[in-house]
Amino acid sequence: MNDAISRPETLRRQAELFAMHSSRAAPALIGWTLTFDGVGGRIVETEAYDHEDPASHSFSGPTARNAVMFGPAGAIYVYRSYGIHWCMNLVCAGPASAVLIRAIEPTEGLDAMIARRGLEDPRLLCSGPGKLCQAMGVTHAQNGARIDRPPFDLVPGPPAQVAVGPRIGITKAVEAPWRFGEKGSRFVSRPFPNA
DNA sequence: CTATTGATGTTCT
Protein backbone atom coordinates (compact mmCIF):
# COMPACT_ATOMS: atom_id res chain seq x y z
CA MET A 1 0.00 0.00 0.00
CA ASN A 2 0.95 3.63 -0.39
CA ASP A 3 2.05 5.19 2.89
CA ALA A 4 2.23 8.73 1.49
CA ILE A 5 0.03 11.29 3.24
CA SER A 6 -2.97 12.45 1.18
CA ARG A 7 -3.15 16.02 -0.07
CA PRO A 8 -6.13 16.93 2.15
CA GLU A 9 -4.32 15.49 5.15
CA THR A 10 -1.19 17.49 4.28
CA LEU A 11 -3.22 20.70 4.04
CA ARG A 12 -4.86 19.94 7.39
CA ARG A 13 -1.47 19.41 9.03
CA GLN A 14 -0.16 22.64 7.48
CA ALA A 15 -3.12 24.64 8.77
CA GLU A 16 -2.53 23.14 12.22
CA LEU A 17 1.12 24.17 12.03
CA PHE A 18 0.50 27.76 10.93
CA ALA A 19 -2.07 28.20 13.71
CA MET A 20 0.76 27.79 16.24
CA HIS A 21 3.09 30.51 17.43
CA SER A 22 6.49 30.31 15.71
CA SER A 23 8.14 29.10 18.94
CA ARG A 24 6.03 25.92 18.71
CA ALA A 25 5.84 25.66 14.92
CA ALA A 26 9.63 25.87 14.56
CA PRO A 27 10.39 22.60 16.43
CA ALA A 28 7.30 20.97 14.89
CA LEU A 29 8.69 21.65 11.40
CA ILE A 30 11.80 19.52 11.91
CA GLY A 31 11.49 16.50 9.64
CA TRP A 32 9.00 18.04 7.16
CA THR A 33 9.99 18.11 3.50
CA LEU A 34 10.13 21.51 1.79
CA THR A 35 10.53 21.92 -1.97
CA PHE A 36 10.38 24.75 -4.53
CA ASP A 37 9.88 23.65 -8.13
CA GLY A 38 10.67 20.11 -6.99
CA VAL A 39 14.01 21.10 -5.43
CA GLY A 40 14.62 20.86 -1.68
CA GLY A 41 14.68 18.35 1.16
CA ARG A 42 14.01 17.58 4.82
CA ILE A 43 14.00 20.52 7.21
CA VAL A 44 16.64 19.86 9.88
CA GLU A 45 17.14 23.32 11.47
CA THR A 46 14.83 26.27 12.22
CA GLU A 47 14.61 29.39 14.40
CA ALA A 48 11.59 31.27 15.81
CA TYR A 49 11.06 35.06 15.83
CA ASP A 50 8.16 37.27 16.92
CA HIS A 51 7.15 40.88 17.50
CA GLU A 52 8.14 40.92 21.19
CA ASP A 53 11.61 39.66 20.33
CA PRO A 54 14.37 42.32 20.06
CA ALA A 55 16.23 40.10 17.58
CA SER A 56 13.24 39.96 15.21
CA HIS A 57 12.75 42.10 12.12
CA SER A 58 9.17 42.64 13.30
CA PHE A 59 10.17 44.03 16.72
CA SER A 60 9.88 47.69 15.76
CA GLY A 61 6.62 47.41 13.85
CA PRO A 62 5.70 47.06 10.17
CA THR A 63 8.02 48.40 7.48
CA ALA A 64 8.29 47.84 3.73
CA ARG A 65 10.74 44.99 4.28
CA ASN A 66 8.89 43.04 6.97
CA ALA A 67 5.31 43.65 5.77
CA VAL A 68 4.77 39.96 4.96
CA MET A 69 5.46 39.03 8.60
CA PHE A 70 2.43 41.09 9.61
CA GLY A 71 0.19 39.40 7.04
CA PRO A 72 -1.61 36.03 7.03
CA ALA A 73 0.03 32.82 8.25
CA GLY A 74 1.27 30.47 5.55
CA ALA A 75 3.04 33.21 3.62
CA ILE A 76 6.75 33.17 2.85
CA TYR A 77 8.88 36.07 4.08
CA VAL A 78 12.14 36.44 2.14
CA TYR A 79 14.71 39.07 3.07
CA ARG A 80 18.18 40.08 1.93
CA SER A 81 20.88 39.25 4.43
CA TYR A 82 24.15 41.16 4.63
CA GLY A 83 23.50 42.52 1.15
CA ILE A 84 24.43 39.20 -0.40
CA HIS A 85 22.17 36.31 0.57
CA TRP A 86 18.44 35.54 0.63
CA CYS A 87 16.83 33.94 3.68
CA MET A 88 13.31 32.48 3.90
CA ASN A 89 10.77 32.31 6.72
CA LEU A 90 7.32 30.75 7.11
CA VAL A 91 4.84 33.17 8.67
CA CYS A 92 2.87 31.73 11.61
CA ALA A 93 -0.02 32.80 13.81
CA GLY A 94 0.78 36.31 14.93
CA PRO A 95 1.33 38.84 15.66
CA ALA A 96 4.27 38.99 13.30
CA SER A 97 5.81 35.64 14.14
CA ALA A 98 7.79 33.56 11.66
CA VAL A 99 10.06 30.53 11.42
CA LEU A 100 13.45 31.00 9.74
CA ILE A 101 14.41 27.92 7.74
CA ARG A 102 18.10 27.49 8.58
CA ALA A 103 19.08 24.15 7.06
CA ILE A 104 17.67 21.26 5.06
CA GLU A 105 18.98 17.83 4.22
CA PRO A 106 19.04 17.78 0.40
CA THR A 107 16.81 15.00 -0.96
CA GLU A 108 15.14 16.33 -4.13
CA GLY A 109 16.66 18.00 -7.19
CA LEU A 110 20.28 17.43 -6.20
CA ASP A 111 21.54 18.27 -9.70
CA ALA A 112 19.88 21.69 -9.67
CA MET A 113 21.29 22.46 -6.22
CA ILE A 114 24.80 21.41 -7.18
CA ALA A 115 24.63 23.57 -10.31
CA ARG A 116 23.37 26.65 -8.41
CA ARG A 117 25.83 26.28 -5.54
CA GLY A 118 28.86 25.24 -7.58
CA LEU A 119 29.57 22.52 -4.99
CA GLU A 120 28.97 18.80 -4.77
CA ASP A 121 29.30 18.00 -1.06
CA PRO A 122 25.69 17.41 0.10
CA ARG A 123 26.64 18.61 3.56
CA LEU A 124 27.55 22.04 2.22
CA LEU A 125 24.63 22.53 -0.17
CA CYS A 126 21.92 23.68 2.27
CA SER A 127 23.59 23.95 5.71
CA GLY A 128 22.63 27.59 6.34
CA PRO A 129 19.76 29.97 5.57
CA GLY A 130 21.55 31.72 2.71
CA LYS A 131 22.92 28.51 1.27
CA LEU A 132 19.57 26.75 1.08
CA CYS A 133 17.88 29.69 -0.67
CA GLN A 134 20.67 29.75 -3.25
CA ALA A 135 20.42 25.98 -3.73
CA MET A 136 16.62 26.03 -4.06
CA GLY A 137 16.52 29.16 -6.22
CA VAL A 138 14.47 31.20 -3.74
CA THR A 139 14.85 35.01 -4.00
CA HIS A 140 12.87 38.17 -3.24
CA ALA A 141 10.62 37.14 -6.14
CA GLN A 142 9.11 34.60 -3.72
CA ASN A 143 8.48 37.12 -0.93
CA GLY A 144 4.79 36.95 -0.02
CA ALA A 145 4.15 33.69 -1.90
CA ARG A 146 2.08 30.91 -0.27
CA ILE A 147 3.85 27.85 1.12
CA ASP A 148 0.71 25.72 0.69
CA ARG A 149 0.52 26.12 -3.11
CA PRO A 150 2.74 25.26 -6.08
CA PRO A 151 5.51 25.74 -6.92
CA PHE A 152 6.11 25.30 -3.18
CA ASP A 153 5.35 22.09 -1.35
CA LEU A 154 5.55 21.28 2.36
CA VAL A 155 4.86 17.71 3.47
CA PRO A 156 4.90 16.26 7.01
CA GLY A 157 7.42 13.58 7.86
CA PRO A 158 7.71 11.04 10.66
CA PRO A 159 8.30 12.54 14.13
CA ALA A 160 11.90 13.68 14.69
CA GLN A 161 14.06 14.04 17.79
CA VAL A 162 14.59 17.77 18.29
CA ALA A 163 17.57 19.54 19.88
CA VAL A 164 17.24 23.09 21.26
CA GLY A 165 19.72 25.93 21.67
CA PRO A 166 20.34 29.68 21.37
CA ARG A 167 19.91 31.32 17.97
CA ILE A 168 22.81 32.10 15.66
CA GLY A 169 24.14 35.39 14.34
CA ILE A 170 22.08 37.75 16.49
CA THR A 171 23.21 40.42 18.96
CA LYS A 172 19.99 40.88 20.97
CA ALA A 173 18.13 38.28 23.04
CA VAL A 174 21.08 36.00 22.44
CA GLU A 175 20.12 33.57 25.20
CA ALA A 176 16.58 32.77 24.06
CA PRO A 177 16.43 29.02 23.27
CA TRP A 178 14.64 29.44 19.95
CA ARG A 179 16.92 27.46 17.65
CA PHE A 180 15.79 23.91 16.86
CA GLY A 181 17.42 21.06 14.97
CA GLU A 182 17.23 17.38 14.34
CA LYS A 183 19.34 15.52 16.87
CA GLY A 184 22.43 14.01 15.30
CA SER A 185 21.87 15.52 11.85
CA ARG A 186 25.05 16.19 9.89
CA PHE A 187 23.27 18.76 7.71
CA VAL A 188 22.77 21.55 10.27
CA SER A 189 24.59 24.88 9.93
CA ARG A 190 26.43 24.29 13.22
CA PRO A 191 26.34 21.46 15.76
CA PHE A 192 24.06 21.52 18.79
CA PRO A 193 25.93 21.12 22.09
CA ASN A 194 23.82 18.20 23.34
CA ALA A 195 23.22 16.27 20.15
C1' DC B 1 37.33 20.49 14.65
C1' DT B 2 37.04 26.01 16.23
C1' DA B 3 38.02 31.02 15.64
C1' DT B 4 38.63 35.05 12.88
C1' DT B 5 37.97 38.27 9.18
C1' DG B 6 36.63 40.70 4.78
C1' DA B 7 32.96 41.19 1.34
C1' DT B 8 28.57 43.02 0.27
C1' DG B 9 24.35 46.37 -0.25
C1' DT B 10 19.82 47.14 1.97
C1' DT B 11 17.44 49.01 5.88
C1' DC B 12 16.86 51.88 9.53
C1' DT B 13 18.29 55.84 12.70
Add this chain to the structure above:
DNA sequence: GAACATCAATAGA
Protein backbone atom coordinates in the same frame (compact mmCIF):
# COMPACT_ATOMS: atom_id res chain seq x y z
C1' DG C 1 26.49 56.42 9.32
C1' DA C 2 25.70 52.08 11.76
C1' DA C 3 23.89 47.67 11.96
C1' DC C 4 22.94 43.56 9.87
C1' DA C 5 18.55 36.45 11.36
C1' DT C 6 25.57 35.19 6.40
C1' DC C 7 29.28 32.96 3.79
C1' DA C 8 33.87 31.42 2.25
C1' DA C 9 38.53 31.44 2.97
C1' DT C 10 42.12 31.18 6.03
C1' DA C 11 44.92 30.01 10.09
C1' DG C 12 45.65 27.27 13.98
C1' DA C 13 44.93 23.23 17.37
